[in-house]
Amino acid sequence: MIEILEQYGKAFLWSDGYRFTGVAVTMWLLVISLVVGFMLALPMSIARVSQKKALWMPVWLYTYIFRGTPLYVQLLVFYSGVYTLSVVREVDFLNLFFRSGFNCTVLALALNTCAYTTEMLAGAIRAIPHGEIEAARAYGFSGFTLYRSIIIPSALRRALPAYSNEVILMLHATSLAFTATVPDILKIARDVNAATYKSFHAFGLAAAIYLTISFLLVAVFRLAEKRWLKHLKPQSAH
């Protein structure tokens, strides 16, 4: 165990000497796909709750497909599938983008989390007490301002507990990245397993690292909930 830590500890955390590996890559994957996914999910969730069929139908279809298929299959589509299309190999930009396993993984993760986040935010928008929206209308809010200053802030706060779950699930989902040759925590663990045949140590170490990150994320979200969901907590008698 100590030998493994001495030899591979650094690779597990941030670098194998040539490139970033391990926790650094996993966290980078997590952050970038969450940010992209969230940015896309925000306008999509508004479209999802719209009355207009032309708006909600495409978004519904998108979330249905991405929530109805395994992330691994989505990753395979982007990683091994797309590159076999001649269109992709002929266009320079697409060729460059899809040649990197990292890009494909980020694309799959971002689109996947975007689908779940869209549905979650749409649920949070629907759960806003209608009185709040009526009050806003009575005060003369409409259209963009209504969304910007009433609906979105309220929905984001309400969605926070569910979003913390999604973030943890995304952390777990990043472990698929090794199938696209991205050197994340699990890839290092597999390398260690291949080099030392100590499967239990290698994967156990990876599990412990993921567990620690999960706990840290949960703690961060607890603090966030304490700050932003204060108004929804039951009031004490005094």
Added chain:
Amino acid sequence: MLYGYGSIILDGALVTIEQALLSVALSFLLGLVGAAAKSSQSKSAKLLSGIYTTLIRGVPDLVLMLLIFYGLQIALNSVTETVGFSQINIDPFVAGVITIGFIYGAYFTETFRGAYLMVPKGQLEAGVAYGFSPWQTFRYILFPQLMRFALPGIANNWQVTLKATALVSIIGLSDVVKATQNAGKGTYHFFYFTIVAAVVYLIFTTVSNLVLLWLERRYSMGVRSAEL
């Protein structure tokens, strides 16, 4: 249309569905046991089930799968070596069912625990007062209501378990993903065949959505909902 790979993909799809059903049955049972342990009086049972749910839900399923698959094989090897038998190789299907069942058992535990808290305790006491045995109380009073409250969670867990079976192809199970990848390798139509895998999963999720809707209607029999 499938370049002659139709029957292989169909076989793979059957393996996927078998895998998912068996895993979910195992995790369902583990969930019931876990929930019973969590809401029991015994401190050690509570501690053990607490560790189980926290550890499992904090670690990615893929990592656990590799850990259990390789770990189990090594443990088994050392056992067979000391006893003197020849090596027994763990079948990916069995390993997949055990691992996925074990992992999602933790999620089912939480689902059932939440549902158990929602069943009015007076009804269980009434069962005792009427001379029901513990099994009868469970079978006729607790379980039907437990199902009612747990159904949304069960539906969710089933969908997640179904999709988690795709990961088992990584440890070598010839499920629908593996079959389509082999077809892709054979014909070099990777894109097309991976889309086929996605469509198979979409069909599965759509069908299970319909079944779950029917189940929900069945288990909410006798519940009145206010008309708005």
